[in-house]
Amino acid sequence: xxxxxxxxxxxxxxxxxxxxxxxxxxxxxxxxxxxxxxxxxxxxxxxxxxxxxxxxxxxxxxxxxxxxxxxxxxxxxxxxxxxxxxxxxxxxxxxxxxxxxxxxxxxxxxxxxxxxxxxxxxxxxxxxxxxxxxxxxxxxxxxxxxxxxxxxxxxxxxxxxxxxxxxxxxxxxxxxxxxxxxxxxxxxxxxxxxxxxxxxxxxxxxxxxxxxx
Numbered sequence: 001x002x003x004x005x006x007x008x009x010x011x012x013x014x015x016x017x018x019x020x021x022x023x024x025x026x027x028x029x030x031x032x033x034x035x036x037x038x039x040x041x042x043x044x045x046x047x048x049x050x051x052x053x054x055x056x057x058x059x060x061x062x063x064x065x066x067x068x069x070x071x072x073x074x075x076x077x078x079x080x081x082x083x084x085x086x087x088x089x090x091x092x093x094x095x096x097x098x099x100x101x102x103x104x105x106x107x108x109x110x111x112x113x114x115x116x117x118x119x120x121x122x123x124x125x126x127x128x129x130x131x132x133x134x135x136x137x138x139x140x141x142x143x144x145x146x147x148x149x150x151x152x153x154x155x156x157x158x159x160x161x162x163x164x165x166x167x168x169x170x171x172x173x174x175x176x177x178x179x180x181x182x183x184x185x186x187x188x189x190x191x192x193x194x195x196x197x198x199x200x201x202x203x204x205x206x207x208x209x210x211x212x213x
Contacts, residue, residue, distance in 0.1 A: 016088035025075035029067035
């Protein structure tokens, strides 16, 4: 069972990255050819992927009409519209971690460690995950993170210097910079190629500054 679940998680990641879930959530029951045409993907690969989705109980298949359908109750957890509950985003971490398996095994045998830079797509996936979890909860009413620190919001409205250590692509500090224009924001991360920044115009008050190790 766990092997089937692991394989299904990889296929869910593929469905997210190719846009198959999003497209199917907006389509009526359709053939593999129709789905492939709507996503501009190779029909043979789409058909094989759909077979996995049917076997895994994620999509439905009508053997009479040869049509596939993504039920609404499933798309509610597998599409961008489902954020912050899009489990397909989180499924990508399985392939991200699997890509460094050889290097981790080498560490078992020889010690040492696997560098941050070896995890391809980590920042990309982490940014997606943060958008629908931390980003969603950072400023939204009812699940706000910032008020957990007494008087923090008041200080940020008045204007303080904020450092985000391990800022990744800078999603969180950009959100805060938009909400608290009187404060100055600095992001710190290890990898320059993964770090994206946005410098606000002077009249907006604040400035996002990247710091790299």
